[in-house]
Amino acid sequence: MLISELTMNRLLGVYGWAITAIVILLSVSFKVSANFQNKLTQFFVVEPRTLEVNENVLSFEYSADKDAINFKIKIIKPEEYVYRAQENDNVFENEHIRIYLIPNSNSRNAYVFGINHQDVYFDGIYNDRTGLSLDWDGQWVYQVHTSERHWEVRGTIPWRNFPFKSNSSFQRVQFLVSKHGNNDQTIISSAPSYTTFTNFFNKLNDIYIQIPKITNVDIFPYYSLNHTWLNDKSQHNFGGDIFWQRSQNEYIDVTINPDFGQVESNELVVNFSALEQFFEEQRPFFTRNQTIFDVSGSESLFLVHTPRIGGTSVYEDIESRDIIGATRYSFSGDDASYSILIAAEENNDLALGRDFVAARAKFNTDIGTVGLSANFVNTPSLNRKSKVLGVDYFLSISNSIEINLGAVESMTQYTNGSGFWLQSSYEKNDVHLHKFNVFAYEPSLDINDLGYVKRVNRKQLEYEYSFLIPEINFSLINNMLISSEIEAKTNFDNERLPIQLGLSTQLSVETGASIELGFEWLTAGKDDNLTRGHYSTLLDRGWSAEVVYESKEYDFGQFESELVFGLENWSGQFHTIGVTLKTTFFDNIYSDISLSQYQSGSWLNWSGDNSVDEFNFNETSIDLQMNYRFLESHEVRLRFELVAGSAIGISNNQINQMGHRKILHKPDNFAFSEAAFQFRYKYSLTKLTAIFFSYTFGGEFENEGNTYSRSRLFSNAIKQKDNHNVFFKTRFSI
Incomplete structure (x- = not known):
């Protein structure tokens, strides 16, 4: 949708300063060849965490110059070659190599580059709080060579991919190389550490480099066409992203009319609970140069959750809005980093667009980092203005102890609220691991204009202890991990919420398979979320037992199974x-096909105010994915998801102030189903230039009073299409 003159004037009014688009065309080629000056041949077994030294299994040769790091990795003793027709930019199931590079501008983020023997790659960012995300894309090249006895990869990763600590020509870069076995049963690392270890970022190898001043502009214009067959309507969108790297440590990024990118489909989830479903960001502008805003706390708290921008509003019944534009400025100094993000939405027939501002500053010390955050959101259709302020502190006391703590305060014209969290981990002798978590979020804490939190009105304490037995003198078991946990919680009304106790063990067996056994106990207590802020519901004590089996890689593929059973809610078996x-x-x-079935003799569903219905409930889901990659640059993906369920009424219950229930009548039976299908074709000209075509449809079916068979529910969901689209998108790198 083209931007009108009025819209552009509004955009400039929000920003307060004119946006100048600067176009610099750079033509740089990198040769995958070099004289390697350094070589590593000693690697450590980090999964399972035995730290056993392996030699003559893997070699890593590298050299660094002013432009890039050049590398050669040779897998001397590969596992059995397992071939998977996988797409690029997806984590591999078969044996592969990962290179972690950590520029000193932000020592809590690592840029990850993965390659397997099938000449397939992925790249992304690992954060010690949020894990691995593949949303980041970089410019780098590699070549893979295979033989019957070994395989190797040579590549070049330019320094201009990364932000650095300052504009100094002298820079320090940390790195780690790891080899992952089929299904990650075994991982070896160039350092006696890995991402699952406490203080991972302080145990890596160093490279010191001299680089010239970096300046670069990446421009990504796009065009998309979305045709909806339901109303025979087509929508054309033009826009683009500009990423301007002014120096090693300064960035200005601009996006105009960014597309929500309906190229990837979110997982189909049927959500009856009071908790909002969390979805990852997929738009390139909001994933690049965004890591400084990765502030997370307990209960899945994120101070900045960019899918809010242009996405679903918690406070309005609106699925999405178009975005006029957004801009971000980022700067990293010797001891501090700063960034500000500004975005504005388009007005539409349903509501006026919102305005967003997020600012972040982070200060480095010898043992940790201090961060300050501020978010401002204006929702004019509700006359709502919100402000969220946060402070966080990450402390590395030693190689064995880490502490992450933070505090947040929200302010609107209606309510003010605050919260804090404290998370710590203590790792002793690579065998004993202690994790501690405590947090308190007031009921009036409200960060969801731009952030995300799973739930508030909670005071909670969690402790987990894990003990690794690296070598067991038993013919079938290689190692064992035993874990125990306790979770105690209440709310600001000091209600007695269930205490949770858990015990589990993970076994790695000689056949290459893994087995997990677990048991969880819940005391009787209240559920303060079920009735959406009305009287809390008293539940009986419950328990669950779990068995998970994951086979080794066979010639035909791999098999996984899970069984969970127990007692829940009002003493119903599930x-x-x-x-x-x-x-x-x-x-x-x-292909990847998953089947699951859930059945409960006491499934609870809120029916309004203090009323809760109990059902005999069952739900079945099918998820089929097929990937086909051919001729290097062509990839095809097919995904088909079906979910269907039925509920037979047991009792309608009125909850009193003490949480006890009074049975009134028997609720009506009901059935539901949902279907989602996507066919996607991708043609990659380069890593950052691609053409997409997708065909999608989805439907929902609901019926009260009847519980149909699964086949009828599935067919009804497919017939009742509420979206039926063809989508074309092309995104170029200039």
Whole structure:
């Protein structure tokens, strides 16, 4: 949708300063060849965490110059070659290499580059709080060579991919190289550490480099066409992203009319609970140069959750709005980093657009970092203005102890609220691991204009202890991990919420399979979320037992199964059964099919005010994914999801102030189903230039009073299409 003159004037009014688009065309080529000056041949077994030294299994040669790091990795003793027809930019299931590079501008983020023997790659960012995200894309090149006895990869990763600590020509970069076995049963690392270890970022190798002043502009214009068959309507969108790297440590990024990128489909989730579903960001502008805003706390708290911008509003019944534009400025100094993000939405027929501002500053010390955050959101259709302020502190006391603490305060014209969290981990002798978590979020804490938190009105304490037995003198078991946990919680009304106790063990067996056994106990207590802020519901004590089995890689693929059973809610028996098969057809089509079934004799559903219905409930889901990659640059993906359930009424219950229930009548039976299908074709000209075509449809079906068979529910969901689209998008890198 083209931007009108009035809209552009509003955009400039929000920003307060004119946006100048600067176009610099750079033509740089990198040769995958070099004289390697350094070589590593000693690697450590980090999964399982035995730290056993392995030699003559893997070699890593590298050299660094002013432009890039050049590397050669040779897998001297590979595992059995397992071929998967996988797409690029997806984490591999078969044996592969990962390179972690950590520029000193932000020592809590690592840039990850993965390659397998099939000449497939992924890249992304690992954060010690939020894990691995593949949303980041970089410019780098590599070549893979295979033989019957070994395989190797040579590549070049330019320094201009990364922000640095300052504009100094002398820079320090940390790195780690790891080899992952099929299904990650075994991982070896160039350092006696890995991402699952406490203080991972302080145990890596160093490279010191001299680089010239970096200046670079990346421009990504796009065009998309979305045709909806339901109303025979087509929508054309033009826009683009500009990423201007002014120096090693300064960035200005601009996006005009960014597309929500309906190229990837979110997982189909049927959510009856009071908790909002969390979805990852997929738009390139909001994933690049964004890591400084990665502030997270307990209960899945994120101070900045960018899918809010242009996405679903918690306070309005609106699925999405178009974005006029957004800009971000980032700067990293010797001891501090700063960034500000500004975005504005388009007005539409349903509501006026919102305005967003997020600012962040982070200060480095010898042992940790201090961060300050401020978010401002204006929602004119509700006459709502919100402000969220946060402070966080990450402290590394030693190689064994880390502490993450933070505090947040929210302010609107209606309410003010605050909260804090404290998380710590203590790792002793690579065998004993202690994790501690305590947090308190007031009921009036409200950060969801731009942030995300799973729930508030909670005071909670969690402790987890894990003990690794690296070597067991038993013929079938290689190692064992035993874990125990306790979770005690209440709310600001000091209600007695259930205490949770858990015990689990993970076994790695010689056949290459893994087995997990777990048991969880819940005391009787109240559920303060079920009735959406009305009287809390008293539940009986419950328990659950879990068995998870993951096979080794066979010639046909891999098999996984899960069984969970126990007692829940008002003493109703429940079970969940899940089966997944990953296999390859015709040597080039990879499929992943998952089946799951959940049944409960006491499934609870809120029916308004203090009323709760109890059902005998069952739900079945099917998820089929097929990936086909051919001719290097062509990738095809097919995904088909079906979910169907039925509920037979047991009792309608009125909850009193003490949480006890009074049975009134029997609720009506009901059935539901949902279907989602996506076919996607991707043609990659380069890593950052691609053409997409997708065909999608989805539907929902609901019926009160009847509980149909699964086949009828599935067919009704497919017929009742509420979206039926063809989507075309092309995104170029200039």
